[in-house]
Amino acid sequence: MRLNLVTVLSVLAPLAAASPLDLLGLAAWDVEGFAKDNPIGTTTGGKGGATVTVTNAAEFSAAVAGDAPKVVLVKGEIAFPARPKIGSNKSIIGVGSTAHITNKGLDVFNSTNVIIRNLKISFIQDNDCITIRNSTRVWVDHNEFASDITKGPDFFDGQVDIIRGSDYVTVSWNYFHDHWKSSLVGNDATFRDIDSGHLHISYHHNYWRNMGTRGPAGRFGHQHIYNNLYVDFHYQAIHSRSDNQVLVEGNVFRGDTREALSTYGLVIPDDSPNTCTCGDEELDGFANLGAKNDWGTAGVNITQVGNFKKAPYKFKLTPLVLVAPLVKLGAGVGKI
Numbered sequence: 001m002r003l004n005l006v007t008v009l010s011v012l013a014p015l016a017a018a019s020p021l022d023l024l025g026l027a028a029w030d031v032e033g034f035a036k037d038n039p040i041g042t043t044t045g046g047k048g049g050a051t052v053t054v055t056n057a058a059e060f061s062a063a064v065a066g067d068a069p070k071v072v073l074v075k076g077e078i079a080f081p082a083r084p085k086i087g088s089n090k091s092i093i094g095v096g097s098t099a100h101i102t103n104k105g106l107d108v109f110n111s112t113n114v115i116i117r118n119l120k121i122s123f124i125q126d127n128d129c130i131t132i133r134n135s136t137r138v139w140v141d142h143n144e145f146a147s148d149i150t151k152g153p154d155f156f157d158g159q160v161d162i163i164r165g166s167d168y169v170t171v172s173w174n175y176f177h178d179h180w181k182s183s184l185v186g187n188d189a190t191f192r193d194i195d196s197g198h199l200h201i202s203y204h205h206n207y208w209r210n211m212g213t214r215g216p217a218g219r220f221g222h223q224h225i226y227n228n229l230y231v232d233f234h235y236q237a238i239h240s241r242s243d244n245q246v247l248v249e250g251n252v253f254r255g256d257t258r259e260a261l262s263t264y265g266l267v268i269p270d271d272s273p274n275t276c277t278c279g280d281e282e283l284d285g286f287a288n289l290g291a292k293n294d295w296g297t298a299g300v301n302i303t304q305v306g307n308f309k310k311a312p313y314k315f316k317l318t319p320l321v322l323v324a325p326l327v328k329l330g331a332g333v334g335k336i
C-alpha cells in the first residue's frame, strides 16, 4: 500500500491536540500574516472575555455588540432578518459543523480585533456574506461560503469584501465555492484617498472551486496571496488594479480557469456587466511573483511589476506539490 499525505494526515488527525498540519510544520493553523504581524497588535478576538453560546439571531446580535471582549459560540442554523454588526474584541466561532448563517450576512464596521471562524455562510441576499469596512485586525478563518453560480454575476454579492480603509486582515483556510464574486478589496475607484496605504491582507490556504471572479480583486492596497488552491475559477482569479499591489506565491490553479492573475485596469465584462457590457476601465495594478506558482492552463497577464517583493512577516510556505492535498484536507468548517 502506498501511503499518501492525505492518508498520513487523516491517521494523525485524531491523535494530535493541535492540527496535524501544524505538527508537520507544513502550514500555519493559528493566525498568520497581516492579522498577526502588524504595527497595531496581533488579532486575539474575544480572548480573555466571557464565552456565550448563541442559537438565534437575537442572541447573536446582542452577543456581538459593543467592544467588550467576548467569545461567541454559534450553534445551528440562523436565518438573519437583518445584518448583525460585530463590535471590537470578538471571536465568533461555530460549534462543530453545525453553525450556518443564511439570508443576511455579517458586518464588521468601524471595529478592531475580530475573529470569525468555522461558520458556513450561504445564500445571502442583497449584500455580501461578510463586509469588513473601516476595520482593522480581522481574521476570517475556516469558514465555508457558497451559493449558486448559475444565477450569474449580480444575483448574489461578494463573499468577503474588505473596504473603506480596512487594514491588517488575514483570510485563511476558507472554502469558497459555487459563487460568482468572491472577495473584493476596495470597492470603488473613488475611494482612493481613504483606501491608499491600507488594505494589507493575507490570503492563504483558501480553496476556491467553481467561481467567477475576484479571488481576490484589489484596489489601492497590498495583498499577499500564497498557497491557495483554485479549481474551475472560470473568468478571472487574482485581479490587481488601480495601483494595487499583489505578491503571489505558491498557489495552484486547476481546471477551467481562464485567467489566474491580471494587472489590467479593465474590469472584465464577466465581472460587472451591469456597469457596462464593455467592462470598466481603471488604472492598472502591480504584481510580484515570489515562490513558484503552478498556473495550470490559466493565463497570467502582468502589465506592471511592483515593489511588494517580500512579505513583511515570517510565514510557513507549504511546498507547491502539497498545496492541493493540504488545502482540500484543511479548508472549510468542521476542521478546527
Ligand SMILES: *[C@@H]1O[C@H](CO)[C@@H](O)[C@H](O)[C@H]1NC(C)=O
Residues within 6 Å of the ligand: 067, 068, 069, 088, 089, 112, 113
Ligand atoms: C476593545 O476594542 C476597543 C476599540 O473599540 C479598544 O480600544 C479596547 O482597548 C478593547 N478592549 C479590550 C478590553 O481589549
Ligand SMILES: *[C@@H]1O[C@H](CO)[C@@H](O)[C@H](O)[C@H]1NC(C)=O
Residues within 6 Å of the ligand: 085, 109, 110
Ligand atoms: C461607523 O462610523 C461612521 C463614521 O463615524 C458612522 O457614520 C457609522 O454609523 C458607523 N457605523 C457603525 C456600525 O458603527
Ligand SMILES: *[C@@H]1O[C@H](CO)[C@@H](O)[C@H](O)[C@H]1NC(C)=O
Residues within 6 Å of the ligand: 110, 111, 134
Ligand atoms: C472609522 O472607525 C472609527 C472608529 O474605529 C471612527 O472613529 C471613524 O469615524 C470611522 N470612519 C469612517 C469613515 O467610517
Ligand SMILES: *[C@@H]1O[C@H](CO)[C@@H](O)[C@H](O)[C@H]1NC(C)=O
Residues within 6 Å of the ligand: 262, 264, 266, 268, 299, 300, 301
Ligand atoms: C490581458 O488582459 C486584457 C484585458 O483583460 C486582454 O484584453 C488581453 O487579451 C489579455 N492578454 C493576455 C495575453 O491574456
